[in-house]
Amino acid sequence: MGERATAKVIEDQALAWVARLDREASHAALEAELNAWLEGDSRRRGAFLRAQAAWMQLDRAGVLGVSEERETRRPSRRWLVTGGAVAAAVGGVSVWGVARGVLDARIRTVRGEIRRVPLEDGSMLAVNTESQLKVALDRTMRRVDLERGETWFQVAKDMARPFVVVAGDVRVRAVGTAFSVRRHERGSDVLVTEGVVEVWSANAPEHVRRLSVGDHAFVSEAMGPGMSQSAAAEIDRRLAWRGGDIVLDGDTLGDAVVEFNRYNTRQLRIEGPGLASEALVGRFRTNEPEAFARAVAVTAEARVLMDDEVIRISRL
Missing domain, CATH: 2.60.120.1440 (Jelly Rolls)
Known part of the structure; x- marks a missing residue:
């Protein structure tokens, strides 16, 4: 059995595939080759979708580091789906x-x-x-x-x-x-x-x-x-x-909690008077309410108690 490819190698191969599909006209042999590559490792489909997303958001110079003088184009829409509609987190x-x-x-x-x-x-x-x-x-x-x-x-x-x-x-x-x-x-x-x-x-x-x-x-x-x-x-x-972030710039803790709770089943709750009006600054991931709560504990001198369903923030 050959040595298993590293994640970096798979990501590079996925980017190369997206670039190739943008260059070449559609034909059965190319599609079969792509499908064979995708089936060769369970990690490849996710890498391919990430490469497609990057290609859609950036030009080829930004994604692949090629000369800015080269023509930049969006990927051909025929290659945005392989085998029908595909969804992957x-x-x-x-x-x-x-x-x-x-x-x-x-x-x-x-x-x-x-x-x-x-x-x-x-x-x-x-x-x-x-x-x-x-x-x-x-x-x-x-x-x-x-x-x-x-x-x-x-x-x-x-x-x-x-x-x-x-x-x-x-x-x-x-x-x-x-x-x-x-x-x-x-x-x-x-x-x-x-x-x-x-x-x-x-x-x-x-x-x-x-x-x-x-x-x-x-x-x-x-x-x-x-x-x-x-x-x-x-x-x-x-x-x-759009990038999975919440950016706070003087927002109150109360408003920030409402925003985080839109994205997470583990809900944030504020307990005690006055704390909800604390102003906050920072950038956080939408799916990391725990990291946000820990930051609040430091900046607002608060106590954080967590269980499987709720993260409680209260005054010390």
Whole structure:
């Protein structure tokens, strides 16, 4: 029996496969070779999905270290899925592909899961914890119904097919841009990270507001969009969940606990007066409430008691 490959070797092989699939035209022999490689070691499929995710997020110079003068392209969508739709957890973040030709899909994330979804039209979704949505693409419109939760949309430009997000009675329309929508009980928060979007409510269709890059607005289902606010300085912090992080910059402990509890079955609880208003600064992993609690214990001079279901934070 040959020597077992190291994890580093497998990761390098996976990146090489993604680059090769981007270069070469699809043919049966190449697909068979890829499938044989994937089946050769149980670790390879996860490495391949991680390599796909990196390729989607970075250009080839950033991923493979090649000359910046070389042409950079997104991976061919035909290779985003092998053997149908594939889903695999990768350090709390999943990569899920919609195969070419599939124009409709229902997507659901469980607590703690963050999923990246490449669409058939070239768009990319990042779906946050405990979210549910339906994608429907046709020749005249691209529509996503956000039934609950939060999603960031990176929309491929297609002037003939507007991209519309429906969140209850809230509507967000774009052509080629990037923005996030977080649904609440009576409306949705919209944050624009690239380009321009239009927002309105089906109950007040005459009240349409345009939001540009860096803008944030709450769109009420009953009244439509409120005044937009500049959130440019906070975009990275507000959307840090896409990388599995929570970034605190003066947030109260009470607000931080609410955010952590969105991602974890082991819930944080604050006990005792005054502690919830403590201001915090730091970057934490969404799935590490224990590390967060230990940091609070030091900075806020608090006591932490843990069991299998609850992490209690109280005054010393």
